[in-house]
Structure formats: structure tokens, C-alpha cells
Amino acid sequence: MSWTDYVRTHRLHLASRRLLESEQSIAAVAYSLGFPLRRISANCSIAASA
Secondary structure: OOHHHHHHHHHHHHHHHHHHHOOOOHHHHHHHOOOOOEEEOOOOOEEEOO
């Protein structure tokens, strides 16, 4: 496993614990762990924010 994969896996683990143990939104948890912000466009597909 590469370092990048390890870090991503660890952040996902932290995110899952925070979502289960707190009242934070998915967006708040993702942002706090450094995941890139994305928005949902009008047609409900996920698009990168500018």
C-alpha cells in the first residue's frame, strides 16, 4: 500500500467514526479531514467546485 493510499484509508476511517459518533454533517466531516469540496449540480451529478 502506498503512502497516499494509507493516508486516504486512515482519513476515511476517521470520517466514518466521526459520522457515527457526532452530529456533524457529511460535508463538515469531509472538510475537517481535508477531502476536496464538491457541489451537486442541478442535474444531481457531482461536479468539482471552482
